[in-house]
Amino acid sequence: MHTRTITAATIAAAFMLTLTACSSDNGATVTKSDSKPESATTTSSTAPEPKQQTTFTMGETADINDRPNDITFSAAVIAYAQPVKGPQPPGDELGGDVWATAEIKVCNTGAMTFTVSQFPWSLAYEDGTRVEVTGLNGGDLPKPEFPTDDVSVKPDRCVRGKIPFPVQSSARPQYIVYAPDAIDEPLEWAVPAA
Known part of the structure; x- marks a missing residue:
């Protein structure tokens, strides 16, 4: 009976170790593409994980590695303009009196095809307000x-x-x-003063 208890405990411990090892590799990593590797100061045989970066300046590129889905890509905000010429002003039903645009670039740097759309993007204000995309397209909206x-x-x-x-x-x-969906913490690009 004592042997069964030790064997069951050993199997349970091995199972928990396997779950812990698998769960530590979940999620995407985000780094700045022009960041230079830091020199290693530890004597460890494994390289340290790259530092997660979530805030960028306009024009900087975020490199995203979605390990669980085997997708790697980059994202950048190239420019922000407010106001912009376009169709009639958005009006109260859309919550604004002028249009603004963010110029975005997303590149596939891996081997797997994925999809993009406007919907993961939004504007954040100092008071906590968020402005989401409208889903409108075509007409006189700024091109491309x-x-x-x-x-x-x-x-x-x-x-x-x-x-x-x-x-x-x-x-x-x-x-x-x-x-x-690929990242746990949203990425932010600082909007320069007008």
């Missing part, structure tokens, strides 16, 4: 437009375009936020 529907991005290809946001002319967002 970033896709509103899911568009496939093959390996070594990019998608670039402008996303329109209905905003109040009296306020400027603090960040452009990117929150795709």
Whole structure:
């Protein structure tokens, strides 16, 4: 009976160790693409994990590695403009009196095709307010437009375009936020002062 207890305990411990080892590798990693590797100061035989970065300046590129789905890609906010010429002002029903655009570029740096759309992008204000995309496209909206529907991005290809946001002319967002399902913590690009 004592041997059964030890064997059962050993099997349970091995099972828990396997679960712990598997769960430590979940999630995506995010790094800045122009970051230089730090020199190793430890005597460990394994390299340290790259530091997760979630805040970027306009024009910087975030490299994203979605390990569970074997997808690697980059995202960048190239420019922000407010106000922009376009169709009639958005109006009260959309919550803004002028249009603003964020120019976005997402590139597939891996071997798996994935899809992109406007919907993971939003504007964040200092007071906590968020402005989501409207889903509008076509007409007089600023060109080129970033896709509103899911568009496939093959390996070594990019998608670039402008996303329109209905905003109040009296306020400027603090960040452009990117929150795709592949990452745990949203990425933010600081919006420069006007």
